[in-house]
Amino acid sequence: MTDRNIERAARLDTATLSDALDRLGINGQCYRIQPRSGDFRMTGRAWTLLYGPAGSPAGTVGDYIDDVPPGSVIVLDNGGRDNATVWGDILTELAHRKGIAGTVIDGINRDVALCLSLGYPIYSRGHWMRTGKDRVQVEATQVPVNIGDVRVSPGDLLRGDADGVVAIPRAHEDQVLAAAEEIQHAEDAIRESVRGGMGLREAREQHRYHQLQTRATP
Known part of the structure; x- marks a missing residue:
């Protein structure tokens, strides 16, 4: 449909x-959330995930990708953390193959080379290589999250281009x-x-x- x-x-x-x-x-302009490439364009409805600091024993960073419908924008709230990633090459490859519209992260990602070569849109606060495993864990999926000081709820409309991301309730x-x-x-x-x-x-x-x-x- x-x-x-x-x-x-x-x-x-x-x-x-x-x-x-x-x-x-x-308020829908996601502050400091930027494309990893100025060529990226993205439009779709939000599928959200909230992270928190890892417990002891640490929880998982998530195998949620199987549940995300094609055409969705995966929206990851990692509290703006820039010391550990929540997205890398395996997720990029799978999301691209599934026809996911793009990924938005209040935080950082790694493995930038693959998203650039595939043309898979990722919007985040930056990129660095250190994993989030044993540092953060999934708290909840499909709940309201905070992305660049903007509240994003499941099903909200997201649009991204070279200037950044807007979220429309x-x-x-x-x-x-x-x-x-x-x-x-x-x-x-x-x-x-x-x-x-x-x-x-x-x-x-x-x-x-x-x-x-x-x-x-x-």
Whole structure:
């Protein structure tokens, strides 16, 4: 079954979606979550996992990949840790083979070379080689998590590109997408006007550029 809102989001860039989120007063810009390659693009619904510090004996870092539906975005909350990874080459290979849309990590990953060669989108705070085994463990799956100071719930809509990741709450996605499409239309009109010889100041005024991101009033 086609998910029309995934298709709509895929046609928009994160900057435009960010402006729409601002207009609606929704916090959805995942701070400091960046693509491992500027070529990566990703759109899909969140499948979430929460990590915590390892106990004694240590719990597992997770064999959850078998449960994730194709087309999902795997969203891993590792509390922003940068001293141990929660994603590596085996998971990248399996996710790519399964048709997972991408992986978003509040933390770091390793084995970057494989995701680059396969073109599998990974968004994280960075990369380093030290394993998370015996350092972190799975606390829960399919629960609300925190990614770059943004609450992400299972099924929320995520969009990633060269500028980073935005998360759109499922309850508000129609409003956000409609606002983003309006902003995109106005900015396209400004570009066309300028290409036709109009000055930028006039084009922006005509298409209400300075009001595009203004917080909507109730």
